[in-house]
Amino acid sequence: xxxxxxxxxxxxxxxxxxxxxxxxxxxxxxxxxxxxxxxxxxxxxxxxxxxxxxxxxxxxxxxxxxxxxxxxxxxxxxxxxxxxxxxxxxxxxxxxxxxxxxxxxxxxxxxxxxxxxxxxxxxxxxxxxxxxxxxxxxxxxxxxxxxxxxxxxxxxxxxxxxxxxxxxxxxxxxxxxxxxxxxxxxxxxxxxxxxxxxxxxxxxxxxxxxxxxxxxxxxxxxxxxxxxxxxxxxxxxxxxxxxxxxxxxxxxxxxxxxxxxxxxxxxxxxxxxxxxxxxxxxxxxxxxxxxxxxxxxxxxxxxxxxx
Amino acid sequence: xxxxxxxxxxxxxxxxxxxxxxxxxxxxxxxxxxxxxxxxxxxxxxxxxxxxxxxxxxxxxxxxxxxxxxxxxxxxxxxxxxxxxxxxxxxxxxxxxxxxxxxxxxxxxxxxxxxxxxxxxxxxxxxxxxxxxxxxxxxxxxxxxxxxxxxxxxxxxxxxxxxxxxxxxxxxxxxxxxxxxxxxxxxxxxxxxxxxxxxxxxxxxxxxxxxxxxxxxxxxxxxxxxxxxxxxxxxxxxxxxxxxxxxxxxxxxxxxxxxxxxxxxxxxxxxxxxxxxxxxxxxxxxxxxxxxxxxxxxxxxxxxxxxxxxxxxxxxxxxxxxxxxxxxxxxxxxxxxxxxxxxxxxxxxxxxxxxxxxxxxxxxxxxxxxxxxxxxxxxxxxxxxxxxxxxxxxxxxxxxxxxxxxxxxxxxxxxxxxxxxxxxxxxxxxxxxxxxxxxxxxxxxxxxxxxxxxxxxxxxxxxxxxxxxxxxxxxxxxxxxxxxxxxxxxxxxxxxxxxxxxxxxxxxxxxxxxxxxxxxxxxxxxxxxxxxxxxxxxx
Numbered sequence: 001x002x003x004x005x006x007x008x009x010x011x012x013x014x015x016x017x018x019x020x021x022x023x024x025x026x027x028x029x030x031x032x033x034x035x036x037x038x039x040x041x042x043x044x045x046x047x048x049x050x051x052x053x054x055x056x057x058x059x060x061x062x063x064x065x066x067x068x069x070x071x072x073x074x075x076x077x078x079x080x081x082x083x084x085x086x087x088x089x090x091x092x093x094x095x096x097x098x099x100x101x102x103x104x105x106x107x108x109x110x111x112x113x114x115x116x117x118x119x120x121x122x123x124x125x126x127x128x129x130x131x132x133x134x135x136x137x138x139x140x141x142x143x144x145x146x147x148x149x150x151x152x153x154x155x156x157x158x159x160x161x162x163x164x165x166x167x168x169x170x171x172x173x174x175x176x177x178x179x180x181x182x183x184x185x186x187x188x189x190x191x192x193x194x195x196x197x198x199x200x201x202x203x204x205x206x207x208x209x210x211x212x213x214x215x216x217x218x219x220x221x222x223x224x225x226x227x228x229x230x231x232x233x234x235x236x237x238x239x240x241x242x243x244x245x246x247x248x249x250x251x252x253x254x255x256x257x258x259x260x261x262x263x264x265x266x267x268x269x270x271x272x273x274x275x276x277x278x279x280x281x282x283x284x285x286x287x288x289x290x291x292x293x294x295x296x297x298x299x300x301x302x303x304x305x306x307x
Numbered sequence: 308x309x310x311x312x313x314x315x316x317x318x319x320x321x322x323x324x325x326x327x328x329x330x331x332x333x334x335x336x337x338x339x340x341x342x343x344x345x346x347x348x349x350x351x352x353x354x355x356x357x358x359x360x361x362x363x364x365x366x367x368x369x370x371x372x373x374x375x376x377x378x379x380x381x382x383x384x385x386x387x388x389x390x391x392x393x394x395x396x397x398x399x400x401x402x403x404x405x406x407x408x409x410x411x412x413x414x415x416x417x418x419x420x421x422x423x424x425x426x427x428x429x430x431x432x433x434x435x436x437x438x439x440x441x442x443x444x445x446x447x448x449x450x451x452x453x454x455x456x457x458x459x460x461x462x463x464x465x466x467x468x469x470x471x472x473x474x475x476x477x478x479x480x481x482x483x484x485x486x487x488x489x490x491x492x493x494x495x496x497x498x499x500x501x502x503x504x505x506x507x508x509x510x511x512x513x514x515x516x517x518x519x520x521x522x523x524x525x526x527x528x529x530x531x532x533x534x535x536x537x538x539x540x541x542x543x544x545x546x547x548x549x550x551x552x553x554x555x556x557x558x559x560x561x562x563x564x565x566x567x568x569x570x571x572x573x574x575x576x577x578x579x580x581x582x583x584x585x586x587x588x589x590x591x592x593x594x595x596x597x598x599x600x601x602x603x604x605x606x607x608x609x610x611x612x613x614x615x616x617x618x619x620x621x622x623x624x625x626x627x628x629x630x631x632x633x634x635x636x637x638x639x640x641x642x643x644x645x646x647x648x649x650x651x652x653x654x655x656x657x658x659x660x661x662x663x664x665x666x667x668x669x670x671x672x673x674x675x676x677x678x679x680x681x682x683x684x685x686x687x688x689x690x691x692x693x694x695x696x697x698x699x700x701x702x703x704x705x706x707x708x709x710x711x712x713x714x715x716x717x718x719x720x721x722x723x724x725x726x727x728x729x730x731x732x733x734x735x736x737x738x739x740x741x742x743x744x745x746x747x748x749x750x751x752x753x754x755x756x757x758x759x760x761x762x763x764x765x766x767x768x769x770x771x772x773x774x775x776x777x778x779x780x781x782x783x784x785x786x787x788x789x790x791x792x793x794x795x796x797x798x799x800x801x802x803x804x805x806x807x808x809x810x811x812x813x814x815x816x817x818x819x820x821x822x823x824x825x826x827x828x829x830x831x832x833x834x835x836x837x838x839x840x841x842x843x844x845x846x
Contacts, residue, residue, distance in 0.1 A: 032730030040737040040767035041439050044457040048437035082529060084356035084511040093528060156569045164566045165557055167531045256556040258531030266352055271730050
């Protein structure tokens, strides 16, 4: 197992390097620059700006210096657009916001989704099942950019219970709507995966055996069916976890939370080179890490899997 | 020399007379103030560094306008009112201005001195700071600014000098009677030398920043909110009523409207196309006021343009065939004004030129357009196809769809529209990599040169790449003239004839504001507002 983890980590580093180099090239190839704007900048001023950010150096040198600073100084450089901020500052501000509501959304989606999936599977072809399936289909076809304004309309404008946007240091009434808006479609996906996988497991021989020896129904589910039925859900949860804590771009933008997704979009649109790269690397590293965790969990859940 | 300056003297006299009073929140005796004096203002996600010499956009300027104060502020009607300066004198030809400063303090208690202004202004042109607004200092004629930006002269050569702690002398490279009108711009704010030098790029962080405005920075979370609290060290703090100003980021304008209805913000923009409905629903809370900007289409006037656009008749025909009234009344519906010339009609001291097309009916314009178009050799047998670029936005799209429809119907012109990100559009405009392009310009200070100087063949902002020696000469002469008005008019006439741009409309700022908000400068076309001049009444 240790060897497996080390091997995966050894692959992760070149993967990240390739990610950095590719992002760097794509970014530089894209038309526009961090200093493109309504007002053209006189040549003399532009020269000063480029010199200030080292953008007057050859591209390969910029890339090498950038990688050097990340590896040896953990410094992602200054933002080109927010001139009083470094990329480290930006990540330090935006990432905790997204992690907080992403984490709650993840717990919410997993708990509700798994419970709903199990319930629907046990009550197969009953009204409860139809209701759960109906909900999952409904929640899946309503995208979060449609759901979010509806939530705001109901809970902010009509009921006046919750704030319709902003973050306010993560006060609970600012967090609830982003969490629900982000989690709902995941609840649906998890419930569907859980339901079908649970149905499959419930029809397998070892469950029939457990039932035949007179084990109570709930014990059969919890002790025998749950673990194997969770396998497909766990493999789905890995990317979901990364997707959630790294920020749903739509949710961040709609609720103006100041989260990392909002920064990602704005830095891409504003060609804030260093911020785009910094966030890309962060998200890339998290994705690699989450996939590793999923693989480890797999081995733990399914004894058949050995690395 | 003396005679030429009659108008300049009149302007300066008018400015001086208005300097007698200072401006602050003017609460009537019978007004019932709200217990909580908090003003919540919606902004887009564009609050950048709160460094006055680095501010590029309007929303960030709204924040720094509360945190810092220049020599003069913009009054409720846009006319300068004293800020840190109590008064000024100018020499006969308006090339040297001497400002007398009041006893004002920084938020840390230090006195605000003339040296702080010298430091701030030198900083603006410092090649090491590399401010994108460095050119502004040269634009308003402060001596040697352009050479310093270019690295040809040292910072100390800038035409600004502290005679003593309370006296600031500014030397201009040309007669500039309107110079006091430029002083409310952040680029010309003072900054605290000690703090800026000690803290470096971190000086604008809430824990470090020191300002001389009526408010101090309490929290700065870009993308979410910026919170300002009243500054007890502000010289006119006794008159300040609003305790806290919140700039709340709401990216989506419809979301802004919902949150405004929910009472989460006091002011937000009216979403495109909703003005008539909202106006009917709550006439006392919806405002449409003139704004200091002009919307236009840029025409590529360089050699890279297609042959058709090199033909003046074609450009004139296209320009005439645009029915501005339809754009304004049917597409925009927000109180905008049709434009036939470039300079915004609300510019101080500017008389609108009499553009021939403006006086015609649309039928007459269309007839003339068809005639010119046919004379240029185009028509049903030889249809014209042109490319148009704009930045992705429903509003911009609606306008060009309407315009291209008019061109199609009246002249048989086909338009290939392509939308793109703003960064790409602006780069392509600046390099004349287009045929026709969406464009807009907002004045940086309230004098016509802020618009007409874009016609200068040497201007970086001349997106058309238009070069007309007569216009260049007029612009140069206007800089030295006591009354540049006739020259500006002549420039507009030449532009109307040559059509380097097709003006579409003059902006209106269309917004929703809670009726409890008082003291907003509705008559200031630049919409420069100061929370210190406002107050909130009880419901």
